[in-house]
Amino acid sequence: MSTETIEFQAEARQLLRLMIHSIYSNKDVFLRELISNSSDALDKLRLAAYQDKDLGADTSDLHIELHPDSEARTLTIRDNGIGMTRDEVVELIGTIAKSGTAELLARLKEADGDSSSERNLIGQFGVGFYSAFMVADRVELTTRKAGSDEGVRWESDGEGSYTIEPAAGLPQGTAVTLHLKASDAEDQLHDYADRNVLRRTVKTYSDFITWPVRMVPEPAPATDEGTDEEPETTPAAPEPETLNSMKALWARAQKDVSEEEYAEFYRHISHDWQEPLETVRLAAEGTFEYQALLFLPQVAPMDLHMRDARRGVQLYVRRVFIMDDCEALVPEYLRFVKGVVDAADLSLNVSREILQQDRQISAIRRRLVRKVLSTIGTLRDEQPEKYATFWAQFGRALKEGLLSDADNRETILGVSSFLSTHGEEPTGLAAYKERMREGQDAIYYMTGDSRTAIESSPHIEAFREKGFEVLLLTDPVDEVWVDTVEGFDGTPLRSIAKGQVDLQTDEEKEQAEQQRTEFGGFCEWMAGVLADDVKEVRLSSRLTTSPAVLVGDEFDMTPTLEKMYRAMGQ
């Protein structure tokens, strides 16, 4: 096969343009992205070689190498990891085929050139490999997949197209060569052919990478015959210099790890651009030893509420990467949690199926869930602003746990917030209970599409009149959990739109009884007239200004739920 020129997908082109020309203020991060990819490739190779003894890959000295060349103004990042086939290069490098691309572009359009919101959006999405074009006007990638002998060469200027062709004689793994922009040559801080710049950048962004990141030594200068420096001995060939400490962050004492280091590690594993909202560490020693380092992100990924949203926790066994997206470690409703669990006593070739049944893994999972929930609780008590950010981004996902995680239901309720008639801000249930009026025996709520829709509903009048607080539940998931969750902390939850709600004093009750006899005939007549549409007509005490209201039975579907089912075609 000869050289092919392939156009970038329109979407990829658009993203590239945005990225190269405005989005990122910090160019250094391209190196983190490329090193991160190499590190992933080495993880994958180690695992593949472990699982397939016949792979025929060399895993004796897995590492990442940086070759700066200040004369040619290039920087090459090479790894001897898993490599890619031609098809993989086209699929992975030639497109930005991640889930959510279309949505990202739609939102970018909305952002309409506001560069800080654009930066935020792209940050959530992560652009990885393409960040190379921030510093290079031409990028070459050569790669050979482990176990295969067909190499591939890819090249692009990041404008409209790329070329791809077979390449012979490549070492296993991937090399990315950046032809650095001339405009950065004068910039001492951002001259990426400069060894000191590379040392600093790796130390800052990639120190924890568990593979050695080496800088290839400078070619020995042509020897000058005239020197008087020890002419007898030929100097030993200079050793490559390892730039990172390679220490797994989760294995280091918490006090020895800085916030910045956590943040960089978070970016490495999450592919997020921002800092984590909160870092959570836990560890156990003894018969079943493990360490976990978890993060709550600041912003929900675009696919959080899509069908196949992945879970963000990786499994390691004694510092060896085993798998991404480890569903045995986190329940679905905590899919936004990112991080690493390193378990000491698992076999390196555990499968997902085995993990699902492993008692030790379930024990870690239980503890991890409790720890995440208690962290959210602490945020709420001690850092209300962070909590508010968290809740706005992930509250909807967390509330799914009210249905799926009966064991932690009360805790989840306890760290949840809901809109209410009390004020503009969401409130917790404990706070609601403190405000309950004397004699109030239930937490009142109403579900609906929006705050305004609920607040203008006649159901709410009497409650407002009498000063009872009502929770306004507006998420679709609220419709579902309210049917399962009976109450909170001993107080039942009660819908004000269903069944009989008793707001009356004894005196009022007597009066109502009187009215019932008085209007009995009228109600009977009305029920007859409306027989096809309603089950019953009765006098209500809940209205103050509206003349009539339609109510559902205790076990009826609410209008929103009805709508939901109808939308689902049921």
Ligand code: ADP
């Ligand atoms: P991400 O790392 O978030 O998946 P990138 O744009 O950084 O996105 O990389 C896209 C994909 O290209 C990676 O997921 C990986 O499959 C492949 N890839 C990139 N760099 C390498 C590499 N050095 N070795 C092997 N595969 C790579």
Ligand code: MG
């Ligand atoms: Mg990447």
